[in-house]
Amino acid sequence: MKLILSVDALVPPLTGIGRYTWELARHYQTKTQNIESVRFFRVNDWVDNPADLLRIPALRKKHGYLRRRMPKNWRAWALKKQMRGAVFHAPNYFLPDCVESGIVTVHDLSVFKYPETHPIQRRRHFEVGFASTLARAAHIITDSEAIRLEVADFFGWSLDKITAIPLGVNEEFRPRVESELAESLRDRGLSFGNYSLCVSTLEPRKRVDQLVRTYGRLPVTLRQRFPLVLAGSSGWLSEDLQVEVKRGEQEGWLRYLGFVPEAQLPYLYAGARAFFFPSAYEGFGLPVLEALASGVPTLTSNCSSLPEVAGGAAWLVQPDDSDALMDGIEHVLLDESWRAAAIDRGLRVAGQRNWGACASRTLELCRRFF
Incomplete structure (x- = not known):
């Protein structure tokens, strides 16, 4: 051929x-x-x-x-x-x-x-x-x-x-021990297991705006313990979201890293406590698979291709339901029994996708x- x-x-x-x-x-x-x-x-x-x-x-x-x-x-x-x-x-x-x-x-x-x-x-x-x-x-x-x-x-x-x-999913996305990540995370002012993560371009259908608004409704102690880290280009139609992001940064519970080079993403994923990706529409949703491969408990949407990609390993929510999203965020961050099972299931799902x-x-x- x-x-x-x-x-x-x-x-x-x-x-x-x-x-x-x-x-x-x-x-x-x-x-x-x-x-x-x-x-x-x-x-x-x-x-x-x-x-x-x-x-x-x-x-x-x-x-x-x-x-x-x-x-x-x-x-x-x-x-x-x-x-x-x-x-x-x-x-x-x-x-x-x-x-x-x-x-x-x-x-x-x-x-x-x-x-x-x-x-x-x-x-x-x-x-x-x-x-x-x-x-x-x-x-x-x-x-x-x-x-x-x-x-x-x-x-x-x-x-x-x-x-x-x-x-x-690239083999670089895998679980890593704290010592392996310490220098990379320290350079960004982060520490192992003490932040939640969303990797996404800032554009309307990704529903990052919904995630930021909902995260701002969490109890203050939870937001301070696990600040939300956003990684991704600014995209388009994101002016209002940028204002909310700056407010969250000023209040101390949000960090916007902007574009993160591809070689550094596996370390950012592996150090996260949880991964959130409430997009309204995806052809595949590769960040979800990268999070699962990294051994990170994940929340994503119950629509388009995302349940298929998650393979039963993620907590699913309706992306425009703020209350369900907030309950899901708290569940993924705090329910240790679910987290342990989700990590194991996620690694099995990701292991079948190469x-x-x-x-x-x-x-x-x-x-x-x-």
Whole structure:
């Protein structure tokens, strides 16, 4: 089988889709059985080594021979000829215009269901280009069964043409002893087991605003004992939330770390007393899986893909029910019997989800179209 993987999402720092793309690329390069060749494609050009796109961003500019040297119509003809006989996988929603047919990963439908939570440029990109991708897609991959059913219903596709392949979790996300974390946590003014954590972009559908408001209603002693730590980019439509965050910081029960480099996240997770992720909608909810793999008792929402990802290991709440959310936060922080069982269950669930299995199942699907 000849395989081509689009790597347009490999832009540092990696987003969730960027991580997914990178893990597929990394595993594809080592899984040579029944694969004649693997090539990587980005912005109408070939990429020799996808790792270069992460290590040295300037190298992204050196590609472009076809664009510089050929007229547009000849460039499209040359690319189609080079792709002939290969299976093309686009892991970031869109097939390039030069691809006649391929496999597409659709991570969620938030741009359609919650358009107000996306920048206008992204909404327009889908409005202009996604219909063309669907017309050329031979098969769709989703990250969860929940989104598989949603895509079939929303676009009128047969379920036979959609396959759910769960994402994986990096092996760096694991339980760690206090001595292993002391220096990393001390640098951030944190101590082992004495804070709760939410890792999320600050945007409306993540319901971080609901989490912050609800946390502010907890008993003062509980908030002081386990302050809430937020990690993630500021996102969009978060101005009101930023005001609430600053108020919580001034009162001493909240810390906003902003973007945390990927290499430091496993330590931040492993040192937490609890993890809270009350998002209203997720295609998969990778932070939940990372928390479970880190041995951290977790609360998440009872909607979209999140119960599926949690696998019975997390406390589930309706994200817009503030009272239920507050009860759940107290339960996850204080109920030692539930916490012990949740940790064990979470480690078992996370142990079944790895990037190698995700890549292998994706390769098996690609072989069906060779």
